[in-house]
Amino acid sequence: MTAKAIELQEIDKRFFGVPVLRKVSLSVFCGETLGLAGENGAGKSTLMNILGGNLQPDSGSLLLAGQPYRPRSPHDAAKAGIAFIHQELNLFSNLSIAENLFLTDFPTRAGIIDRRVLRRRTGELLDQAGLNLSPETPVHRLSSGQRQLVEIAKALSLDPKVILFDEPTTSLTQREKEHLFSLVARLQSRGLTLIYISHVLADLTRLCHRVAVLRDGQVAGCGPMKDFSHDRLITLMVGRSLEVQFPPPTSAPAPEPILEARDLTRRGKISGVSFCLRRGEILGIAGLMGSGRTELARLLFGLDPLTGGSIHLEGRPVQHLSPRQRIARGLAFLTEDRREDGLCLDASITENISLVAAASYTRRPLGWLRLDSLRLAVAMIRERVQLTSTARDSQPVRTLSGGNQQKAVLAKWLLARPRVLLLDEPTRGIDVGAKHEIYTLIRQLSAAGAGILIISSEIEELTGLCDRILVLASGCLHDEIPKAAFDPERILRSAMAGAAASTPSSALP
């Protein structure tokens, strides 16, 4: 048996109290390529970031070639011979290829960069990466695929023993992808150890010797690639965790539409998406990362301009309206990142909750705020969303837990009495109890006649709550599944098939 290049022992990691990895143990043998599969949020990238030194585990240990390994930074990892090709590219687009590769290690003569040596050494690395470009080319002129190859050349400059690939093909065209794969094959033949994360199961089958499946931060299965059919992989990926109970529906959706999207298009992101949300309906949007889920919600809310199509809210066109005007017409958008976009973290609970609706609590003619009635409204809405009663109204929301922060965002929107809610990952990173309370709230809202659109990476959440699920892939509507046919495997398979079938530039309807 060959030696172990990397051994992970009982790795635990939590973000804000929510477990992301639970006792993950995994071995990678020297010279093999290990595929890593799993749903969005299963913990794949977190695991790679721990190996790559970007994150530190809460407990557990790492062994590198049998030696204890505790990288405190990406720099440590690089010194230990581990290179990490990130999903988001980390190049400096204002510098040239050569400068990116040798930023911290320029060849110099008398303090001046030796451009001749730099060009030669960069040329060698670009050759290895199979990239036929001048070392002086500014990176901002490169395509995503070329940038990916430059990242790999950068990794090779460190002479690594292990290379981690985190979904390297998401933004590549078919040709660029083939190029990448032949490069991976060459790295394999050089005896390098690779870990390869991908959503595209066919790619895993093609490139990997062994595969490990992560689910809810645990290893759900691991073994030789040939033992795992695509069906088996998908079954392992979606196997359910029965922690959360979904409240049952109390009413059926009304027949009349409340939000209609016709042929929504935004060049390069969304193409020809049409659907109809009915009063009292909970409509789910499933899709992998990069499928255009968030972009769709942004279009509906008016944050990005449409390049084609129309949106009707309660029968009236709204596509020419600003987000502010759409809010006035009864639209609400709970963003996917509450810390960045949803909350003013240092402002108080009251200030955050009253942000959207404050304008309707003013006294004419000068527009002074009616603080007493606003305060009363905030108190009522706090109770409605069950925000923790131990927090004072004046307390900054930064001090709240993730679940309570999310409730504060919801309260903010509910105060404006929306008739259509767009919820982008409404329960990401919050604990089970708070999740259940938010689900209950969503049910109540739909029973009261609101139309609700939920975007979620957790397929279970969609099947548990929704009346209907749309599958989005590469910016197109790929599938529509009625409640009777809900099946997590079908949804995931559909999302993955859609993503594999079309590259961003050649999206199929």
Add this chain to the structure above:
Amino acid sequence: MIQSPAAATLRFAPILLFILLLAAFGLSSPRFLEPQNLVNIALQSSSTAIAATGMTFALLTAGVDLSVGAIMFVAVAVAGKMIHHGQPVALAFCAALAAGAAFGALNGLLVARLRILAFIATLGTLFAGRGFGLWLTETRAMNMPESVTRLGTDRWLGIPWMPLAVLAVVCLLAHTVLVATPFGRMIYAAGHDAEAARKAGVPVRRVLFCVYLISGVCAAAGGLVALTQTGAVSPKFGEQKEFAAIAAAVLGGVSLFGGRGAVLPGTLLGALLIQTVENGLVILNANPYIYPLVASGVIFLAVLLDSIRNRAQLSLPGGCQAAAGPSKARS
């Protein structure tokens, strides 16, 4: 890859603007394009251009140095005081440069060590510097002896050579550092994305410290050049020079968002451009009250150009997209 005409126009906007201005003023007044006048423009812009060169370093890291004018004042106050006490001019000038370095180091400490926003930190040192300078000079003007003014007026081939020589040395040195040294390239990386630079192993804090140190020394040098030209330290010396310096750099293509721009031709051209406008207005006998309006127009144009350029940069394919997701590293 081929640049679109719009992108090319943006890129060469400073040069196009410069040529356009020269042509316009040249057509309206034949005196304008006389060699003597062009030399005058270069001379009058030299002190601002030197300070703007230092400012370029700060701007490239996506920071700013608002204390440039105050540092100029402190530097010449130190030099003037020493000369009045009978110290040799060379020693006084060295002390002035040291004072500039000290103030620059203070800025660097505040920004890089204590992580105070550059705008706030240098706004603070602006007031500290002006106060310190007023205290040093007892708010009185000091006239410089002929040994100082001679430096600014001594002619070689009919041209007062010293200000231009200092300008040339500073610009060439700065250009070399930015383009051809590892430190220079790290400035660009840190300005593009400080967090990514830190992850790539760039000593970002040290880079930031050095940047403000350089800006301080350049400001002092610019102040000394102005001193040799005006021959007096007044309580208003260097006031609002920081804005002229920022305008020059940004007009020359240095981005307020960091990571883009150069001293040659960029900042130098920007400084010449501003001086050309002022000189042209004088030659055309324009109403002096118009000057601030035109100056504000120039600054506005500079910042507008930068915003447009920045937007163009962001909308490039595969530009800086923030790929957020559950798997994104939370570090």
